[in-house]
Amino acid sequence: xxxxxxxxxxxPGLAEALCARIxxxxxxxxxxxxxxxxxxxxxAMLGLAEPLGLMDIAFYRDDYAQQGLxxxxxxxxxxxxxxxxxxxxxxxxxxxxxxxxxxxxxxFDYGRPRSxxxxxxxxxxxxxxxxxxxxxxxxxxxxxxxxxRLKRDAxxxxxxxxxxxx
Amino acid sequence: xxxxxxxxxxxxxxxxxxxxxxxAIAAGRIVERLERPARVIDGHGLVLAPALIDLSAxxxxxxxxxxxxxxxxxxxxxxxxxASLACPPDTDPPLDEPGLVDMLRRRARALSRARVxxxxxxxxxxxxxxxxxxxxxxxxxxxxxxxxxxxxxxxxVLWRAMQYAATFGFPVWLRAEDAWLAAGGVAHDGEVAxxxxxxxxxxxxxxxxxxxxxxxxxxxxxxxxxxxxxxAAAVDLVRAAKREGLTVSxxxxxxxxxxxxxxxxxxxxxxxxxxxxxxxxxxxxLAAALADGTIxxxxxxxxxxxEDRKQLPFGEAEPGASALELLLPLVLRxxxxxxxxxxxxxxxxTSGPARVLGVEAGRIAPGAPADLVLFxxxxxxxxxxxxxxxxxxxxxxxxHELTGRVRATLVAGNVVYEAR
Amino acid sequence: xxxDLQLDAEGRLRHLLSIExxxxxxxxxxxxxxxxxxxxxxxxxxKVPLLRGKSVFNLFFEPSTRTRTTFEIAAKRLSADxxxxxxxxxxxxxxxxxxxxxxxxxxxxxxxxxxxxxxxxAPYLIARHVKPHEHVINAGDGRHAHPTQGLLDLYTIxxxxxxxxxxxVAIVGDLAHSRVARSLIHGLTTLGTGEVRAIGPQxxxxxxxxxxxxxxxxxxxxxxxxxxxxxxxRLQNERMSGALLPSAQEYFMSYGLTAERLALAxxxxxxxxxxxxxxxxxxxxxxxxxxxxVILPQVTFGIAVRMAVMSIVAGGA
Numbered sequence: 091x092x093x094x095x096x097x098x099x100x101x102p103g104l105a106e107a108l109c110a111r112i113x114x115x116x117x118x119x120x121x122x123x124x125x126x127x128x129x130x131x132x133x134a135m136l137g138l139a140e141p142l143g144l145m146d147i148a149f150y151r152d153d154y155a156q157q158g159l160x161x162x163x164x165x166x167x168x169x170x171x172x173x174x175x176x177x178x179x180x181x182x183x184x185x186x187x188x189x190x191x192x193x194x195x196x197x198f199d200y201g202r203p204r205s206x207x208x209x210x211x212x213x214x215x216x217x218x219x220x221x222x223x224x225x226x227x228x229x230x231x232x233x234x235x236x237x238x239r240l241k242r243d244a245x246x247x248x249x250x251x252x253x254x255x256x
Numbered sequence: 257x258x259x260x261x262x263x264x265x266x267x268x269x270x271x272x273x274x275x276x277x278x279x280a281i282a283a284g285r286i287v288e289r290l291e292r293p294a295r296v297i298d299g300h301g302l303v304l305a306p307a308l309i310d311l312s313a314x315x316x317x318x319x320x321x322x323x324x325x326x327x328x329x330x331x332x333x334x335x336x337x338x339a340s341l342a343c344p345p346d347t348d349p350p351l352d353e354p355g356l357v358d359m360l361r362r363r364a365r366a367l368s369r370a371r372v373x374x375x376x377x378x379x380x381x382x383x384x385x386x387x388x389x390x391x392x393x394x395x396x397x398x399x400x401x402x403x404x405x406x407x408x409x410x411x412x413v414l415w416r417a418m419q420y421a422a423t424f425g426f427p428v429w430l431r432a433e434d435a436w437l438a439a440g441g442v443a444h445d446g447e448v449a450x451x452x453x454x455x456x457x458x459x460x461x462x463x464x465x466x467x468x469x470x471x472x473x474x475x476x477x478x479x480x481x482x483x484x485x486x487x488a489a490a491v492d493l494v495r496a497a498k499r500e501g502l503t504v505s506x507x508x509x510x511x512x513x514x515x516x517x518x519x520x521x522x523x524x525x526x527x528x529x530x531x532x533x534x535x536x537x538x539x540x541x542l543a544a545a546l547a548d549g550t551i552x553x554x555x556x557x558x559x560x561x562x563e564d565r566k567q568l569p570f571g572e573a574e575p576g577a578s579a580l581e582l583l584l585p586l587v588l589r590x591x592x593x594x595x596x597x598x599x600x601x602x603x604x605x606t607s608g609p610a611r612v613l614g615v616e617a618g619r620i621a622p623g624a625p626a627d628l629v630l631f632x633x634x635x636x637x638x639x640x641x642x643x644x645x646x647x648x649x650x651x652x653x654x655x656h657e658l659t660g661r662v663r664a665t666l667v668a669g670n671v672v673y674e675a676r
Numbered sequence: 677x678x679x680d681l682q683l684d685a686e687g688r689l690r691h692l693l694s695i696e697x698x699x700x701x702x703x704x705x706x707x708x709x710x711x712x713x714x715x716x717x718x719x720x721x722x723k724v725p726l727l728r729g730k731s732v733f734n735l736f737f738e739p740s741t742r743t744r745t746t747f748e749i750a751a752k753r754l755s756a757d758x759x760x761x762x763x764x765x766x767x768x769x770x771x772x773x774x775x776x777x778x779x780x781x782x783x784x785x786x787x788x789x790x791x792x793x794x795x796x797x798a799p800y801l802i803a804r805h806v807k808p809h810e811h812v813i814n815a816g817d818g819r820h821a822h823p824t825q826g827l828l829d830l831y832t833i834x835x836x837x838x839x840x841x842x843x844x845v846a847i848v849g850d851l852a853h854s855r856v857a858r859s860l861i862h863g864l865t866t867l868g869t870g871e872v873r874a875i876g877p878q879x880x881x882x883x884x885x886x887x888x889x890x891x892x893x894x895x896x897x898x899x900x901x902x903x904x905x906x907x908x909x910r911l912q913n914e915r916m917s918g919a920l921l922p923s924a925q926e927y928f929m930s931y932g933l934t935a936e937r938l939a940l941a942x943x944x945x946x947x948x949x950x951x952x953x954x955x956x957x958x959x960x961x962x963x964x965x966x967x968x969x970v971i972l973p974q975v976t977f978g979i980a981v982r983m984a985v986m987s988i989v990a991g992g993a
Contacts, residue, residue: 146712148712149712149713149716149724149725149726149987150724150725154726154987154991155991157991158688158988158990158991159709159987159988159991162705162708162709162712163708163709163712164712165711165712165714165715166712166715167715195725196724199719199721199723199724200719200720200721201720
């Protein structure tokens with residue numbers, strides 16, 4: 091039995107660490123689906139001026155040739171100009187780094203940000219690309235056969251769950 | 257050569273006989289008994305019946321001589337248990353000249369397989385304008401006159417052609433289809449054609465032309481045979497005409513007993529036929545009419561088509577199905593579905609067509625020509641390219657399993673086909 | 677049950693040949709994916725790298741600039757390479773068979789064939805003969821189907837009206853010769869549309885429409901009453917010969933969509949047309965350019981829908 095971190099308990103610490111990074115050019119983008127939920131909470135907690143951006147990386151994944159479009163992609167909405175921004179890219183779990191690679195490629199098709207900082211709730215190691223997060227909620231060790239997922243209850247509370255990797 | 261076939265179940269549709277027995281053959285005819293047969297064939301577990309008589313099978317000669325069509329298609333005929341067949345005049349060139357008819361008969365006779373009865377063209381080049389020299393053509397061997405699938409739009413010409421044929425007692429075989437209503441159509445005008453976006457041929461294209469043909473037959477007294485009925489409405493017309501005493505006979509293609517437009521599926525060009533496959537209701541009416549005798553005979557309407565003429569979008573594909581080798585098992589399947597006895601069912605492919613053709617064969621009786629088929633009614637076989645002797649592999653039943661297989665076919669007492 | 681040629685063993689879309697036979701989930705998936713592509717068109721870089729390195733061959737045996745152009749735009753927005761083949765002018769004229777043409781192109785490493793052909797069923801013949809990694813998208817075959825048009829029409833209706841179940845959709849005009857109408861009818865019935873109506877003279881309505889789930893009207897005024905969506909079909913010049921119709925003017929008198937007739941539909945009804953329009957024949961200019969018309973948005977949606985179809989069929993080896 092692996093002890094999973096308490097997602098809700100990590101939020102205040104994450105928000106506090108982010109506070110220091112927020113400036114006049116900051117804007118936040120959450121990655122569907124877990125990253126989007128997390129970003130919604132953080133965005134509210136931080137009271138950011140710019141509206142929240144939400145991104146689906148379906149069209150930038152590197153496994154399209156093997157898997158096809160795996161599920162119904164959501165519509166990416168970035169309601170501000172990316173040009174010259176200090177972006178806070180938010181995702182729930184950082185693992186191989188491929189999702190973040192795809193997200194950055196997609197972001198650059200919107201414009202040229204001044205900087206991108208990666209914010210994750212959990213870092214489970216196992217990187218396959220040279221990617222790292224600037225703000226991490228907790229480090230978790232997860233066996234290769236399992237997937238670490240963020241879930242949202244009916245009342246909006248976030249929690250971690252382990253699933254068998256497909 | 258004298259021959260004895262013993263131990264088989266002998267079925268003679270003409271007399272209704274269906275019992276185990278033996279049949280003796282000498283000098284090409286069936287005889288009462290034989291002292292010392294030169295050969296004995298064991299027919300245990302098999303059915304011995306008159307060989308099938310097919311009123312429509314295309315041999316593609318004249319036209320495709322270089323492909324040795326006559327050889328392969330007559331081989332297919334006897335492998336299918338067909339000892340006599342009538343071939344339509346839509347050869348290339350059409351059978352509108354005595355010389356062509358003569359050559360065809362000679363070639364066929366030389367091959368010593370099935371008996372070939374050519375049907376002559378009713379009009380020159382089948383163009384529907386000028387009468388052919390029917391007397392000369394009959395002298396050369398034509399048994400009847402027909403337009404095959406070519407339209408005859410001018411009703412004046414149709415009337416005169418029937419009058420002329422009636423003068424000499426020549427039968428006229430016609431497929432009833434109004435050329436204007438059928439123009440451009442490739443499938444039955446119904447729900448399936450609508451869904452598939454295919455131009456349709458309404459069933460009244462058949463009934464309107466049929467009514468015309470029946471009226472003219474009444475007026476001229478010609479012996480009319482209606483080919484390839486395709487709709488319930490046409491069956492009703494024929495039934496009414498027969499009831500009022502008109503001398504008319506008709507046939508149905510074996511595919512139309514089993515398939516309907518729904519079988520086109522995803523544009524299967526093997527189901528592109530003339531006339532088109534119609535609705536399930538029409539199919540049912542045709543199957544029932546053949547059973548009750550309103551339809552006199554079933555034909556194969558054998559039409560071998562090369563692969564590259566079928567591997568085309570449905571509407572562009574050449575119509576027709578290869579059917580000589582499927583006639584027997586498909587007739588047996590129809591009989592089983594209708595609950596008919598073997599004798600009743602086989603009558604539609606033996607004694608019935610014999611009557612229309614006016615030939616002696618088609619029955620098992622002393623003195624009759626020894627045209628016989630010995631088959632296993634239970635043997636299952638798969639329709640594959642290799643299994644078919646015809647050069648036409650175009651059949652909707654490709655890959656299907658059929659029941660009923662010919663073991664031997666005799667024509668004039670000669671074993672012209674024997675399964676290995 | 678014969679397996680559907682369009683779907684692979686796992687039920688994924690491999691070819692798009694017709695809306696008929698597509699499970700509802702597949703249609704919903706295409707529409708949802710198109711929705712996300714709509715966002716791509718709104719950015720500066722209107723491209724995603726999904727089909728980078730893939731080749732899309734536009735095989736148009738029937739000429740068409742509009743449809744071919746939208747497929748080309750859609751393919752390029754997916755970063756695919758596009759090759760346009762105007763077959764009418766080349767190999768077919770030399771008598772090359774359909775399958776030979778496809779085999780030759782296949783030897784040039786094609787991934788997607790977008791096919792438009794004058795004969796119903798032609799894309800099926802092609803789909804039965806392509807290699808496993810090749811995909812066929814039907815851009816219109818004879819009178820049979822125009823599935824991407826049907827899908828973009830469904831997308832348009834969903835965009836403006838949401839749920840299909842309460843809707844009355846009226847299709848007006850030459851349904852007999854229309855592949856657009858057939859595809860739309862299949863899509864509407866699969867998505868559970870409240871009522872699908874066909875309006876036209878007997879000569880232009882095919883046999884057996886009721887069997888497809890359509891209510892037939894010969895009077896445009898009764899047919900349009902309380903309609904939520906009106907789809908006007910193009911009337912082609914050829915219909916004026918061949919004893920189907922006496923003249924364009926007479927057709928407009930009985931079946932043209934005027935503002936007065938449009939007023940019989942619901943107040944928020946939308947007017948659609950697959951294009952190109954014959955102003956004054958099937959539709960009044962004022963209506964075509966009026967507030968109910970969504971004819972131009974249809975074109976934009978068409979690009980997103982075609983991007984969705986291409987990315988779904990081409991995904992996964």
